[in-house]
Amino acid sequence: MTGTLRRALGALAATTLMLTGAITAAAPASVAAQAIPTMTGIRTGQNPGFDRVVLDLTAGPAPAVRYDLVDELIADGSGEIVWLTGEYFIAVAATPAAAHDDAGNPTYPGPQKFRTRNLHNVMAVAVTGDYEGTLSIGLGVRSRTPVTVFTLTSPNRVVIDVRH
Known part of the structure; x- marks a missing residue:
């Protein structure tokens, strides 16, 4: 494209x-x-057979999640390429979800991009969008392997598992 x-x-x-x-x-x-859940943190961890990335969210309806394997990551709103370490890329979107409160203040205090040197396949994570009730995250990975994306509640979380 x-x-x-x-x-x-x-x-x-x-x-x-x-x-x-x-x-x-x-x-x-x-x-x-109805409150839109907001992201408060991003956690990563290596597990036997897969790397896990978890988006911590506040209370509210559990978001619907989807993912796509893409050639490059695109920033929501601007359409600009998001440069991220990785051979391949996974774009994840959660709706409804945001990374800011009703006043526009960020609810996620961490970096917008970071490397994940402790993981086997996931090399980097980036927040690629926080627009119109959709929160988008991009992952840079070493190899194309199966991906599982799902939500957990009490508390709300988006979980992204990437096989080694």
């Missing part, structure tokens, strides 16, 4: 999100009052 096409698709997605946001604004107050 060319950079021009990727940027055009990003602009289309941003427009769609803005239109969806306008529709959502008209939703009943009970839906709007």
Whole structure:
């Protein structure tokens, strides 16, 4: 996919999100009052057979999660390439989730990008987006292996397991 096409698709997605946001604004107050979970931390750990990345979230509805194996990581909103250490990349998105509070203050005090020297396959992690109720994370990995992404509750967490 060319950079021009990727940027055009990003602009289309941003427009769609803005239109969806306008529709959502008209939703009943009970839906709007439901708190979006915010990220407070990112933890990593090596386990037998897989590396684990955990996004710690505050209370609220458990987000839906998805992931894609991608050629490069793209920053939400800007469409810019996110440069990250890795041979291959995994893009993970959680919705609804954010890394800021209602006043726009960051709820995650850690770095936006960091290396994970203690892991076998995951080389680096980056926050690639915090836009319109979607929190996006990118992983740089050494090799393409199976990935499992799921949520846990009490407390809310997004778990990303990457096989060795």
